[in-house]
Amino acid sequence: MNTEELVKNIIKISKKEINIMEFCGTHTHEMFRYGIRQLLPSNIHLHSGPGCPVCVTSEEDIDYIIYLAENYDLGIITFGDLINVPGSNRNLNILRAKGKEVKVIYSPLEALSIARQNSHKKYLLIGIGFETTAPNLAYTLIKAKEENIKNLYFLSLHKLTPPAMKAILDMGEIKLHGIIGPGHVSTIIGRRGWKDIFDKYQVPFVITGFKPEEILYGIYQLIKIIEEEKPALINAYGKSVKEEGNIKAQEIMYKVFKIGPANWRGLGIIENSGLLLREEFEEFDIRKIYSVKVESKKNDLCKCGEVLRGIIKPTECPLYKKVCTPENPKGPCMVSAEGTCSAYYLYGGE
Amino acid sequence: MEEIILLSHGNGGESTRRLIEEEILKYFGNDILNQLLDSAIFDIKGRLAFTTDSFVVSPIFFNGGDIGKLSIYGTINDLSVMGAKPLYLSVGLIVEEGLSFEEFRKILLSMKAASEECGIKIITGDTKVVERGKGDKIFINTSGIGIIETSLDWRGRGIEQGDIVIINGGIGEHGLCIMIQRLGIKVGEEVKSDLAPLNSLVLPLLKISNNIKFMRDPTRGGVAGVLNEIAQKYSVEIEIEEEKIPIKPWVRSASEILGIDPLYSANEGKVIIIASRKDEDKIMSFLKNHPLGKDAEIIGEIKGKGNRVYLKTKLGTRRILDPLKRDLLPRIC
Numbered sequence: 001m002n003t004e005e006l007v008k009n010i011i012k013i014s015k016k017e018i019n020i021m022e023f024c025g026t027h028t029h030e031m032f033r034y035g036i037r038q039l040l041p042s043n044i045h046l047h048s049g050p051g052c053p054v055c056v057t058s059e060e061d062i063d064y065i066i067y068l069a070e071n072y073d074l075g076i077i078t079f080g081d082l083i084n085v086p087g088s089n090r091n092l093n094i095l096r097a098k099g100k101e102v103k104v105i106y107s108p109l110e111a112l113s114i115a116r117q118n119s120h121k122k123y124l125l126i127g128i129g130f131e132t133t134a135p136n137l138a139y140t141l142i143k144a145k146e147e148n149i150k151n152l153y154f155l156s157l158h159k160l161t162p163p164a165m166k167a168i169l170d171m172g173e174i175k176l177h178g179i180i181g182p183g184h185v186s187t188i189i190g191r192r193g194w195k196d197i198f199d200k201y202q203v204p205f206v207i208t209g210f211k212p213e214e215i216l217y218g219i220y221q222l223i224k225i226i227e228e229e230k231p232a233l234i235n236a237y238g239k240s241v242k243e244e245g246n247i248k249a250q251e252i253m254y255k256v257f258k259i260g261p262a263n264w265r266g267l268g269i270i271e272n273s274g275l276l277l278r279e280e281f282e283e284f285d286i287r288k289i290y291s292v293k294v295e296s297k298k299n300d301l302c303k304c305g306e307v308l309r310g311i312i313k314p315t316e317c318p319l320y321k322k323v324c325t326p327e328n329p330k331g332p333c334m335v336s337a338e339g340t341c342s343a344y345y346l347y348g349g350e
Numbered sequence: 351m352e353e354i355i356l357l358s359h360g361n362g363g364e365s366t367r368r369l370i371e372e373e374i375l376k377y378f379g380n381d382i383l384n385q386l387l388d389s390a391i392f393d394i395k396g397r398l399a400f401t402t403d404s405f406v407v408s409p410i411f412f413n414g415g416d417i418g419k420l421s422i423y424g425t426i427n428d429l430s431v432m433g434a435k436p437l438y439l440s441v442g443l444i445v446e447e448g449l450s451f452e453e454f455r456k457i458l459l460s461m462k463a464a465s466e467e468c469g470i471k472i473i474t475g476d477t478k479v480v481e482r483g484k485g486d487k488i489f490i491n492t493s494g495i496g497i498i499e500t501s502l503d504w505r506g507r508g509i510e511q512g513d514i515v516i517i518n519g520g521i522g523e524h525g526l527c528i529m530i531q532r533l534g535i536k537v538g539e540e541v542k543s544d545l546a547p548l549n550s551l552v553l554p555l556l557k558i559s560n561n562i563k564f565m566r567d568p569t570r571g572g573v574a575g576v577l578n579e580i581a582q583k584y585s586v587e588i589e590i591e592e593e594k595i596p597i598k599p600w601v602r603s604a605s606e607i608l609g610i611d612p613l614y615s616a617n618e619g620k621v622i623i624i625a626s627r628k629d630e631d632k633i634m635s636f637l638k639n640h641p642l643g644k645d646a647e648i649i650g651e652i653k654g655k656g657n658r659v660y661l662k663t664k665l666g667t668r669r670i671l672d673p674l675k676r677d678l679l680p681r682i683c
């Protein structure tokens with residue numbers, strides 16, 4: 001089926017008033033970019049989920065990084081968007097403008113050369129992302145250990161996606177009839193990675209790719225099983241996702257990380273949803289070295305938490321567009337290109 | 351011993367004199383510059399265009415060019431798109447202590463070749479050396495003067511409904527090439543900046559059509575940025591069609607991997623042209639027969655009054671194409 005036929009068929013078979021959630025921020029972004037929402041009938045309600053790693057970074061974690069940078073003379077090494085994410089009242093970009101060393105890297109291995117070239121300085125590398133990026137960071141730490149690099153510390157903000165999906169289903173704030181499952185994450189964890197959740201909740205779940213025709217195909221499959229009332233866990237992105245996922249990546253990831261709690265913006269602390277460093281890599285673990293508790297204040301006006309749980313649309317946030325814009329973001333959902341607020345803003349979601 | 355630029359090369363004394371006379375004049379020398387006066391003195395009669403730009407690109411050498419060439423072509427392009435024939439340039443070099451003479455000379459040589467290619471003279475300049483860590487190898491500022499024949503001055507030719515939007519080739523190449531090289535990703539030779547001087551393309555084009563109403567080179571902010579500037583400045587609504595926009599395959603894959611939309615990525619050898627539809631054939635056949643325009647396409651049109659840019663996607667939907675609102679940073683997921 002080509003895209004036109006897919007749209008026609010979706011319209012033809014879709015009868016019920018339903019809520020579906022696209023978990024992944026890249027899906028949110030691509031669906032806006034191609035105007036896919038405009039093509040779907042009005043009885044299908046799309047809700048964006050918490051699948052944007054930058055967006056779910058908690059105020060506490062940002063405040064902790066700022067505290068470390070200010071008090072311990074650590075250079076911060078991080079990935080792009082994180083520098084604009086607000087903590088309680090500041091972000092890393094402001095720190096950088098004030099003269100603290102904050103380096104933005106594109107590939108984690110760059111952190112090793114920074115540390116090597118500036119051996120008199122100490123650096124903190126911030127690892128962020130879901131199962132898709134964690135193996136790369138794990139590999140970087142394996143290298144750092146092999147090379148005996150002593151001036152590089154690590155803060156893991158890595159999070160796992162199935163526990164967050166589970167938390168949303170447990171909260172039950174919206175009745176979800178179906179889930180568009182994240183394609184990239186599933187290449188690592190496999191279809192198998194979603195099985196427990198599916199078995200428990202029996203919510204139709206379709207792992208979907210990112211090209212417009214792949215997204216429409218995923219939605220078509222999802223609508224079909226919802227309408228037929230035959231819940232299933234379907235892999236509609238078979239060209240990239242295997243049943244068991246990428247075993248090698250999983251091995252590297254779990255060689256370095258173990259599962260533990262993580263703090264999600266909007267969802268709070270979720271048990272078994274984060275990746276912490278194993279004992280063998282403790283020498284890099286910043287939390288073991290400077291374990292301070294930093295007081296954080298939540299910005300009550302920013303509704304990112306509700307946006308991430310799919311219960312409100314960005315347009316319902318009082319700050320949206322008026323005060324909060326991609327140039328001057330008040331919350332992380334406006335910072336990242338994958339954030340729902342930013343997708344609404346940039347692509348004219350009304 | 352490896353020769354490097356030292357702070358003393360910028361102290362105004364003997365080393366500075368030698369740097370200027372033995373290195374810089376050797377490459378850039380001409381009748382006006384060689385006088386080494388405090389100002390360059392020359393006569394021109396006519397309507398002049400004057401522009402300036404600073405170049406801080408890193409890495410300073412990239413596939414398809416280097417900071418030197420970029421600093422010459424960049425200013426030539428700003429003059430050319432206004433219909434001005436580039437004549438004279440000034441060059442300000444800010445060099446970070448520690449830059450090797452080998453790299454320094456390579457840059458000067460490339461600037462020399464670029465200015466000769468475009469028939470422009472460097473007639474005044476300045477060199478400063480800053481401490482290590484206060485710069486990033488080398489920064490270059492160039493200013494340029496050009497002369498405009500009245501018949502080529504497109505200003506004031508009103509943009510109206512039905513006018514077409516043209517681009518002379520694939521978009522986003524410079525920005526994505528730089529991004530890829532910063533990442534240190536090994537890639538094939540098809541990955542390169544589109545850096546090119548536009549004078550040989552746009553000046554003859556303005557001669558054959560007096561229905562060209564606007565031209566600009568979409569550098570920072572990319573095609574989306576320039577189109578939004580036009581929409582706002584001229585109070586028009588523009589619609590472009592995704593499927594008409596020329597994008598090289600490597601640009602498409604790089605943009606997918608890095609999460610950077612080519613519409614927002616910088617170009618250094620591209621020009622956006624708004625023209626009346628009646629000259630469509632003339633303009634397109636000229637472009638298609640020029641090496642810098644062979645991939646030219648009509649990508650959209652002026653829809654009427656308004657202030658927004660819309661993109662018709664390949665699915666037939668329509669969405670706003672906003673100007674760039676953030677730094678271009680690769681996605682992490």
Ligand code: SF4
Pocket residue numbers: 301302303304305307314317318319320321324325329330331332333334335341
């Ligand atoms: S619009 Fe801004 S303030 Fe409102 S929820 Fe989104 S990120 Fe937060």
